[in-house]
Amino acid sequence: MPSFKCAGCICDVEEDEAMHCMSCYDYYHYDCLNIPKKTFRSFSVAHKSKWFLSNEYDSMRKEIKSQKSNLISLQKENDLLRTTTRDMAQRLSMINQQSRAKNIEINCVPEHRNENILSLVQQLGKIINCPVKVEDIFYCSRVAKMNTSSTRPRSVLVSFSSPRLRDTFLASSITFNQKNPNEKLNTSHLGIASEKALPIYVVENLTAENKSLHAAARIKAKELSYKYVWVRNGRIFMRKSDNAKYVLVKDTLTLQNLF
The missing domain is CATH 3.30.70.1820 (L1 transposable element, RRM domain)
Known part of the structure; x- marks a missing residue:
């Protein structure tokens, strides 16, 4: 009688001592499934060869799927909140700068x-x-x-x-x-x-925030060989060469994305 590896304990198990899962297609020893030997012996050959991992397994899969969906939703919400916070911070900084x-x-x-x-x-x-x-x-x-x-x-x-x-x-x-x-x-x-x-x-x-950003822009300009860094009406600009387009430095994220 053929033997198989039990997906639970990774041991060899005879076919008449194992159940075949039609969901994951692995074999499991009845001991690993916490099925009493007497109960296992009462199962038919057809049931043993076409067994499913029970409603508990289905419930776990649904729960995992639900949790994954919730996680994706929370991540999208977090990204939206970050974007909103960033926009509000920029607007507040602009108002503060305009007051000067x-x-x-x-x-x-x-x-x-x-x-x-x-x-x-x-x-x-x-x-x-x-x-x-x-x-x-x-x-x-x-x-x-x-x-x-x-x-x-x-x-x-x-x-x-x-x-x-x-x-x-x-x-x-x-x-x-x-x-x-x-x-x-x-x-x-x-x-x-x-x-x-x-x-x-x-x-x-400049505001304290923009002064720090201006200093960071000058450092970044040296690192990336940008030719110009300047300030106009409280806004910070960079240009890599005479013929290049200028870059408006809104925040540190702008500097991180420069190349």
């Missing part, structure tokens, strides 16, 4: 105890050919450092009377540097005495 549409930062200006920030801004305006009246400046002051361990001077935050004046001031500083590539804006233009003229920078006032 009148602001600029002047970076790397050395600090002095008796400094006059208002006069400094007006002096800078004269240098870049964008005169600024006192009434055009709503607010100007040094701001706290994001990184308290940094040795760089605190940035100067300036809030103008309108986004148009802010944009004109920014554009004028860029034009000045383009026209004077060998003597870009530096401390000497502001009459600040130092052993060596130190560069100063006029930039948009």
